[in-house]
Amino acid sequence: MENVTIKDVAKYAQVSIATVSRVLNDNYPVSKETKEKVLKAMNELNFKPNSIARSLKSNITHLIGVVLPDISNSFFMEIIKGIDSVVSKEEYSLILSYTDENFERELNVLKRLSQKRVDAIILASSNTDNKYVDDLIKENIPVVLIDRKIKNSNVDVIASDDFGSAYTLTKYLIEMGHKDICIVNGNLNVSTGIERYEGFKAAMMDHNIEIKDDFILNGYYSWEKAYEEVKKLIVDKKIVPSAIFAANNRMAEGTMLVLKENHLKIPDDVSLVTFEEIENQKLIEPKLTCIKQNALLMGKKAGQMILERIKDKEANPKEIVVVSDLVINGSVKKIN
Amino acid sequence: MENVTIKDVAKYAQVSIATVSRVLNDNYPVSKETKEKVLKAMNELNFKPNSIARSLKSNITHLIGVVLPDISNSFFMEIIKGIDSVVSKEEYSLILSYTDENFERELNVLKRLSQKRVDAIILASSNTDNKYVDDLIKENIPVVLIDRKIKNSNVDVIASDDFGSAYTLTKYLIEMGHKDICIVNGNLNVSTGIERYEGFKAAMMDHNIEIKDDFILNGYYSWEKAYEEVKKLIVDKKIVPSAIFAANNRMAEGTMLVLKENHLKIPDDVSLVTFEEIENQKLIEPKLTCIKQNALLMGKKAGQMILERIKDKEANPKEIVVVSDLVINGSVKKIN
DNA sequence: GTGAAAGCGCTAACAT
DNA sequence: ATGTTAGCGCTTTCAC
Numbered sequence: 001m002e003n004v005t006i007k008d009v010a011k012y013a014q015v016s017i018a019t020v021s022r023v024l025n026d027n028y029p030v031s032k033e034t035k036e037k038v039l040k041a042m043n044e045l046n047f048k049p050n051s052i053a054r055s056l057k058s059n060i061t062h063l064i065g066v067v068l069p070d071i072s073n074s075f076f077m078e079i080i081k082g083i084d085s086v087v088s089k090e091e092y093s094l095i096l097s098y099t100d101e102n103f104e105r106e107l108n109v110l111k112r113l114s115q116k117r118v119d120a121i122i123l124a125s126s127n128t129d130n131k132y133v134d135d136l137i138k139e140n141i142p143v144v145l146i147d148r149k150i151k152n153s154n155v156d157v158i159a160s161d162d163f164g165s166a167y168t169l170t171k172y173l174i175e176m177g178h179k180d181i182c183i184v185n186g187n188l189n190v191s192t193g194i195e196r197y198e199g200f201k202a203a204m205m206d207h208n209i210e211i212k213d214d215f216i217l218n219g220y221y222s223w224e225k226a227y228e229e230v231k232k233l234i235v236d237k238k239i240v241p242s243a244i245f246a247a248n249n250r251m252a253e254g255t256m257l258v259l260k261e262n263h264l265k266i267p268d269d270v271s272l273v274t275f276e277e278i279e280n281q282k283l284i285e286p287k288l289t290c291i292k293q294n295a296l297l298m299g300k301k302a303g304q305m306i307l308e309r310i311k312d313k314e315a316n317p318k319e320i321v322v323v324s325d326l327v328i329n330g331s332v333k334k335i336n
Numbered sequence: 337m338e339n340v341t342i343k344d345v346a347k348y349a350q351v352s353i354a355t356v357s358r359v360l361n362d363n364y365p366v367s368k369e370t371k372e373k374v375l376k377a378m379n380e381l382n383f384k385p386n387s388i389a390r391s392l393k394s395n396i397t398h399l400i401g402v403v404l405p406d407i408s409n410s411f412f413m414e415i416i417k418g419i420d421s422v423v424s425k426e427e428y429s430l431i432l433s434y435t436d437e438n439f440e441r442e443l444n445v446l447k448r449l450s451q452k453r454v455d456a457i458i459l460a461s462s463n464t465d466n467k468y469v470d471d472l473i474k475e476n477i478p479v480v481l482i483d484r485k486i487k488n489s490n491v492d493v494i495a496s497d498d499f500g501s502a503y504t505l506t507k508y509l510i511e512m513g514h515k516d517i518c519i520v521n522g523n524l525n526v527s528t529g530i531e532r533y534e535g536f537k538a539a540m541m542d543h544n545i546e547i548k549d550d551f552i553l554n555g556y557y558s559w560e561k562a563y564e565e566v567k568k569l570i571v572d573k574k575i576v577p578s579a580i581f582a583a584n585n586r587m588a589e590g591t592m593l594v595l596k597e598n599h600l601k602i603p604d605d606v607s608l609v610t611f612e613e614i615e616n617q618k619l620i621e622p623k624l625t626c627i628k629q630n631a632l633l634m635g636k637k638a639g640q641m642i643l644e645r646i647k648d649k650e651a652n653p654k655e656i657v658v659v660s661d662l663v664i665n666g667s668v669k670k671i672n
Numbered sequence: 673g674t675g676a677a678a679g680c681g682c683t684a685a686c687a688t
Numbered sequence: 689a690t691g692t693t694a695g696c697g698c699t700t701t702c703a704c
Contacts, residue, residue, distance in 0.1 A: 003476070005697055016675045021699060028700090031673060048475075051451045052391045053697035056680050061388065063431075063452075071416060077408045084434070093448060095399075096432040098420070112429060115387045116398075139384075140339070256619050279615040283592050341681055352691045357683060364684090367689060389681035392696050 004047045013041035024049060055117070064092050064306060065113035065121040067106060069187075069221070071098045073250060075276050075295045076124070079146060082299015083122060083306075090307060092119070101187050101221060103127040114141055120306045124148045127189050142309040146302045149191040156309055157319040158302045162192045162275075165291040165324045166199025166247075169273050172289070172326065173243045174207050177335030178271060182215035182233065182241035184226050184251045193221070196247045196275055214239055219251040226251035230258040240264065243271035243332065249278045252288060267333035277327070287329035298322045340383040349377035360385060391453070400428050400642060401449035401457040403442060405523075406557070407434045409586060411612050411631045412460070415482060418635015419458060419642075426643060428455070437523050437557060439463040450477055456642045460484045463525045478645040482638045485527040492645055493655040494638045498528045498611075501627040501660045502535025502583075505609050508625070508662065509579045510543050513671030514607060518551035518569065518577035520562050520587045529557070532583045532611055550575055555587040562587035566594040576600065579607035579668065585614045588624060603669035613663070623665035634658045 006024070010017040015034055022028040023038040030038075041047070055061045064087055068076045084094060095118060097109040103126050110132055113121055120142045123133070130150045133143050137155065144156040173181055183200050186193035204211050214233065219226035226246065233239055235258075246252035252274035259270055266272050266286055274290045281287055301320055308315070342360070346353040351370055358364040359374040366374075377383070391397045400423055404412045420430060431454060433445040439462050446468055449457055457472060460483045469479050469489050480492040509517055519536050522529035540547050550569060555562035562582065569575055571594075582588035588610035595606055602608050602622055610626045617623055637656055644651070 003697095006699095007697075017698080018675060018677095018700080019673085022674085025699080029673060034673080048451055050392075050453060050697050052388060052397065052453050053680090054699080055388045056386075056392050056682090056697080057699050059680085072410055072413045074408055077413070080407060080432075081434075091448070093431045093433065093452060095429045096416075097429065098417075112427070115384055116429060117386060117388050253616060253619060260619065278619075280589060280620065283589060283596065283614075283620050284616065285621075339681095343681075353682080354684080354692075355690060358690085361683080365689060370690080386681050389696090390683080392681080392698090393683050395696085 003050075004045045005050065006047075008045055009038065009041045009047050012045055013037045059117070061117050061119055062092050063095055063116065063118045065095045065097065065110075065116070065118040065123075067097050067099060067109055067113070067121065067123045067125075069099050069101045069124055069126050070250075071096070073248075074279055075249065075293065078295035079124075079299035079302070082296045082301075083303040084299075086300050086303025087307060092307075099126055101126045101190075103130075103189070106130070107132055110136065114139060117141075120144070120310050122146055122302050122306055125150050125190070126187065128191050128194070129189075140313065142306065142313055144302050144306045144309060146298060147192060154317050156305050156317045158298055158305060159191075159319070159321060160293050160298070160324045161321050162195035163199040163202070165293075165326070166196040166245075166275065167203045168199075168326050169275065169289075169291050170200045170203035170245060171207075172328070173245065173271065173273060173332060174203060174209065176243075176271070176332050178243040178332075179209050180212070180215070180242040181209075181245060182217060182230075182243070183211075183245045184217045184219040184230060184247055184255060186219065186221040186247040186251070188218065190221075193247065200245060215241055219247065219254070221248050221250060223250040223254040225254070227254035227258055230255045234258060234262060234264070240270060242335070243273070246272065246274040249274055249276040252276075252290075253278050256284075266331050271332040273332060286331050288331040289329045290327055291324050292327045293324040294322055339386075340381045341386065342383075344381055345374065345377045345383050348381055349373045395453070397453050397455055398428050399431055399452065399454040401431045401433065401446075401452070401454040401459075403433050403435060403445055403449070403457060403459045403461075405435050405437045405460055405462050406586075407432070409584075410615055411585065411629065414631035415460075415635035415638070418632045418637075419639040420635075422636050422639025423643060428643075435462055437462045437526075439466075439525070442466070443468055446472065450475060453477075456480070456646050458482055458638050458642055461486050461526070462523065464527050464530070465525075476649065478642065478649055480638050480642045480645060482634060483528060490653050492641050492653045494634055494641060495527075495655070495657060496629050496634070496660045497657050498531035499535040499538070501629075501662070502532040502581075502611065503539045504535075504662050505611065505625075505627050506536045506539035506581060507543075508664070509581065509607065509609060509668060510539060510545065512579075512607070512668050514579040514668075515545050516548070516551070516578040517545075517581060518553060518566075518579070519547075519581045520553045520555040520566065520583055520591060522555065522557040522583040522587065524554065526557075529583065536581060551577055555583070555590070557584050557586060559586040559590040561590070563590035563594055566591045570594060570598060570600070576606060578671070579609070582608065582610040585610055585612040585626075588612075588626075589614050592620075602667050607668040609668060622667050624667040625665045626663050627660050628663045629660040630658050 099106040124147045217229040435442040456478045466486045553565040
């Protein structure tokens with residue numbers, strides 16, 4: 001009963017293996033009788049086509065590699081759900097890898113996926129300078145970038161308007177009267193990190209507000225790092241900004257804990273905004289004013305894109321921008 | 337440059353394909369000179385071994401299927417991290433699938449994994465009656481159950497002591513003076529759901545406390561369901577229990593929102609305990625008294641187990657219980 | 673409508 | 689130490 005092959009089925013049904021294959025794929029004429037005979041044989045022997053062998057012939061593995069920096073972040077989990085909901089309908093499975101924002105690890109993972117001959121890769125790279133993507137494409141493995149862009153690569157991209165949204169969010173703080181605004185930056189090797197920072201700077205500059213050196217913190221998209229950096233500012237340096245802009249949800253969470261531990265109330269003592277909603281937002285007081293990205297939709301679009309790309313590798317790369325919303329909650333104090 | 341095979345390398349280096357294979361695997365004697373010649377050829381042609389072809393020969397895919405009910409739950413994400421940290425060292429990749437507690441979907445996913453010829457499967461089944469697991473094992477695909485057991489299957493298991501922990505947690509409530517305790521059950525088709533309920537009942541019975549029908553809620557491990565059910569009890573029926581036992585974190589979150597919306601303070605108005613810590617616990621007042629499982633460790637153990645099992649399919653199945661802690665926080669009121 | 677046979681890229685037994 | 693060859697399970701072209 002173990003590892004029944006097409007050959008066994010053929011013998012059992014007393015036909016050739018070619019016929020079995022034809023029944024299996026239903027792509028060539030087979031007489032009704034033989035077809036039934038074969039199907040019966042398959043059933044009785046509990047035959048399952050070996051997809052490895054199929055892949056070897058067809059060069060199609062029905063495997064999509066998904067490479068993300070942080071799988072505990074619900075933002076990326078939503079993306080996975082979005083991707084899966086689209087591609088699983090076409091019988092694709094996802095190989096999930098995460099990199100922890102570590103570029104070396106990312107390269108290893110990509111290499112492994114390439115050897116596994118995945119049909120395509122969906123990538124949120126931890127480095128704008130990822131040159132390996134070009135190699136992948138040369139090797140005929142299409143890549144769709146999600147959330148994070150890279151330099152010089154002529155590939156499909158699905159991302160948010162990080163610059164614009166950061167600008168909007170900062171502008172909102174400014175219009176609420178804030179000037180002493182601290183930014184907790186994300187990973188500045190990453191397009192989103194850079195663009196959010198640029199958006200922030202542009203808004204500040206456009207309103208002629210100076211950004212103090214002390215108020216530029218590097219949180220690398222990490223909860224812990226953000227916690228440390230904000231703590232250094234507030235506890236060690238004893239500087240309390242009027243508002244804090246956290247460049248992602250994890251860092252907003254770390255920031256909130258510092259504030260909580262030091263009995264600084266949001267928004268009375270410090271205002272806080274974040275790029276991407278924090279976990280369990282609904283249960284936390286106050287809800288944070290934030291940019292809310294549509295991660296599920298991004299995932300779905302990426303799934304569609306990758307399916308199209310697998311079918312047509314020559315089409316011109318597309319860049320899709322998924323709009324994010326500014327959600328105003330009660331975490332920003334109005335200053336006269 | 338595209339799809340260089342062992343054959344191309346052989347021609348380029350002017351040796352036989354066998355020699356190339358030998359260099360590739362470094363498992364047979366090859367003279368230093370030829371070896372270098374071949375390595376050079378590989379390099380210059382940018383050769384990458386086709387792991388599909390290898391798999392076809394060896395029957396080893398270096399793929400492990402991971403099937404989980406809910407990937408947005410940090411509990412399961414930690415499990416993935418644990419698994420990955422162990423198996424990626426041995427060059428395994430993970431195919432991730434989630435089932436949303438839907439058993440049909442689970443069966444589909446398992447079938448797909450079996451056809452993909454994964455080397456093994458790590459499964460948190462959404463039904464104790466999963467008989468397909470036996471088929472998988474017959475097909476020579478080892479299975480390790482994680483978190484959730486199934487009936488009658490002679491397979492490796494790595495789980496928590498759900499009964500015991502639920503008993504402990506309930507006993508704690510009782511010792512704090514609670515009698516009107518409401519349980520929000522998980523999925524009662526699942527071993528954890530059942531055992532947690534059983535543990536709860538046993539503790540109640542041992543202390544001669546009657547469980548009221550109104551206080552047995554079915555939340556199916558779903559945030560939304562729990563929210564609905566608790567709301568029905570508290571808002572529609574206008575019954576406020578003295579304490580609530582939520583059988584997992586998502587349901588505790590749903591429950592908390594109902595309480596919050598109805599201005600019921602924890603623990604003053606209602607006490608609440610949960611099986612597994614909620615997301616962003618640190619930022620939420622009050623922190624919930626809970627059973628804290630060691631998900632990362634469970635994942636690591638599962639990873640080790642699966643590697644051992646792949647190496648030795650005949651060894652007797654093991655069952656490992658990972659201990660959970662009762663973490664007492666301020667969410668339970670002491671009643672005289 | 674069906675069968676024979678080549679071949680996908682690789683490994684390993686056998687031969688030299 | 690190296691080459692020749694069969695074969696892993698399947699698809700597909702070419703005969704009939």
